[in-house]
Amino acid sequence: xxxxxxxxxxDHKRASMPGFGTKNVEISFxxxxxxxxxxVRFEDMRDEKKKRGTIFEVKRPEVRSSGxxxxxxxxxxxxVMALPDISKQPKKAGIEKIxxxxxxxxxxxxxxxxxxxxxxxxxxxxxxxxxxxxxxxxMQQDSLxxxxxxxxxxxxxxxxxxxxxxxxxxxxxxxxxxxLQQSSDPEMTCLITGEPCHPVELTAATMIPDSKxxxxxxxxxxxxxxxxxxxxxxxxxxxxxxxxxxxxxxxxHLLRPDSKNKFSISNRTFLFWSSCTSAETQDVLEQGxxxxxxxxxxxxxxxxEKIRRLFNSIYSGQLNISDNDRFYILGLSANAARIAVxxxxxxxxxDFAKNILQHFEDMEIVDTRLDxxxxxxxxxxxxxxxxxxxxxxxxxxxxELITKSIFSGTPYPTNMFLGCxxxxxxSKPLTITRAAILKAYLNRRKDNQQKITTMLNxxxxxxGYLSGRLFAVIDxxxxxx
Numbered sequence: 011x012x013x014x015x016x017x018x019x020x021d022h023k024r025a026s027m028p029g030f031g032t033k034n035v036e037i038s039f040x041x042x043x044x045x046x047x048x049x050v051r052f053e054d055m056r057d058e059k060k061k062r063g064t065i066f067e068v069k070r071p072e073v074r075s076s077g078x079x080x081x082x083x084x085x086x087x088x089x090v091m092a093l094p095d096i097s098k099q100p101k102k103a104g105i106e107k108i109x110x111x112x113x114x115x116x117x118x119x120x121x122x123x124x125x126x127x128x129x130x131x132x133x134x135x136x137x138x139x140x141x142x143x144x145x146x147x148x149m150q151q152d153s154l155x156x157x158x159x160x161x162x163x164x165x166x167x168x169x170x171x172x173x174x175x176x177x178x179x180x181x182x183x184x185x186x187x188x189x190l191q192q193s194s195d196p197e198m199t200c201l202i203t204g205e206p207c208h209p210v211e212l213t214a215a216t217m218i219p220d221s222k223x224x225x226x227x228x229x230x231x232x233x234x235x236x237x238x239x240x241x242x243x244x245x246x247x248x249x250x251x252x253x254x255x256x257x258x259x260x261x262x263h264l265l266r267p268d269s270k271n272k273f274s275i276s277n278r279t280f281l282f283w284s285s286c287t288s289a290e291t292q293d294v295l296e297q298g299x300x301x302x303x304x305x306x307x308x309x310x311x312x313x314x315e316k317i318r319r320l321f322n323s324i325y326s327g328q329l330n331i332s333d334n335d336r337f338y339i340l341g342l343s344a345n346a347a348r349i350a351v352x353x354x355x356x357x358x359x360x361d362f363a364k365n366i367l368q369h370f371e372d373m374e375i376v377d378t379r380l381d382x383x384x385x386x387x388x389x390x391x392x393x394x395x396x397x398x399x400x401x402x403x404x405x406x407x408x409x410e411l412i413t414k415s416i417f418s419g420t421p422y423p424t425n426m427f428l429g430c431x432x433x434x435x436x437s438k439p440l441t442i443t444r445a446a447i448l449k450a451y452l453n454r455r456k457d458n459q460q461k462i463t464t465m466l467n468x469x470x471x472x473x474g475y476l477s478g479r480l481f482a483v484i485d486x487x488x489x490x491x
Contacts, residue, residue, distance in 0.1 A: 032184060080112045117134055219274060
């Protein structure tokens with residue numbers, strides 16, 4: 011269900027995502043060669059601060075767990091130029107030469123399929139005579155050689171002199187390699203699409219904060235005594251290459267650093283998206299949720315009333331949505347081996363907007379502060395209920411449970427209420443946020459017959475409510491005294 015929703019999201023956002031078999035990859039250096047395969051110069055593709063390279067849409071990187079497995083037409087300095095990584099101790103003598111040979115052999119396979127391809131002929135010519143004294147001397151005399159040696163872990167690619175594109179981003183060469191990579195394994199049924207396919211053996215890494223670089227949302231342990239019917243790796247649950255590419259690319263798109271479809275709370279990363287085709291509604295949804303769940307309170311110029319109107323427009327249908335538009339929320343957490351799914355929910359977009367509006371109503375309270383902050387964000391709510399100074403230091407599941415209750419419209423977690431009470435018992439001030447938390451929790455309890463309003467309710471005869479009124483009178487008298 012999760013993977014199918016991610017595949018649908020890729021189809022919906024196809025125009026803003028890499029095409030099949032490709033990925034946006036950072037390239038730091040380009041080796042310029044001529045048509046005869048001779049070295050011309052190095053080009054530095056990094057930014058002014060020498061930290062980030064230029065992004066190119068190239069052949070998707072290979073899944074590496076161990077051994078030698080080169081990328082197509084680009085890779086780090088070890089594969090492209092047989093350069094040692096100065097930050098690591100080599101595990102095997104001469105491993106760089108082995109890597110470069112594997113890099114060349116993959117290109118040679120593509121050349122055999124298209125023997126008249128002039129670009130591949132030039133590239134294989136350069137790599138074949140790479141160790142010749144002439145090429146080595148030309149490279150070492152280049153002004154960038156010292157930078158090249160110290161950055162061998164960065165990605166390198168090639169460009170033919172007078173060509174505007176680097177070789178690795180040429181679509182016709184990528185399609186050529188895609189044809190060579192077709193599996194010869196027997197056909198199975200893809201569990202995502204239901205179509206016959208030659209399943210993938212491994213899935214791509216989709217790391218999240220605090221996870222390992224090779225962490226995945228779908229992975230299988232092998233040779234552990236419980237391989238299903240003798241099927242190892244991804245053959246336990248067959249997935250077609252197209253479906254695997256779609257869900258992993260969509261996941262990486264949602265996780266990108268500048269994504270407006272994610273927020274983090276404690277050690278959880280939440281991703282959200284909708285099936286709505288209206289760009290206006292998408293912008294409203296992203297802006298509203300970022301404001302609600304961002305790390306800071308909503309700014310005065312983007313207050314609670316504006317956000318409320320946005321979600322009212324979704325719920326009432328004033329924005330361009332249909333009854334079939336759905337909202338999806340995916341919670342992920344990192345563990346030692348892989349990425350764990352900590353939360354998943356999907357619902358009609360109108361129902362989601364209704365739940366957000368209900369959260370506004372439950373947390374609404376008369377604000378007596380001078381700055382008149384319109385709303386306490388998720389971080390402020392969590393901080394008001396925990397003993398830790400930072401939400402990131404919180405070890406309990408309280409932040410995740412609060413988030414789930416907001417999205418699903420269910421009662422707020424008991425530990426939120428108890429945490430708030432404990433903070434008050436520890437002589438912490440009764441802030442506007444803590445008062446709103448107590449009101450919201452009690453109003454969502456199913457056994458609470460009479461709701462607590464934002465203003466005084468003289469008709470409420472609940473003993474606790476009356477005691478609170480009496481305490482407020484005594485507190486005010488003490489303040490005035």
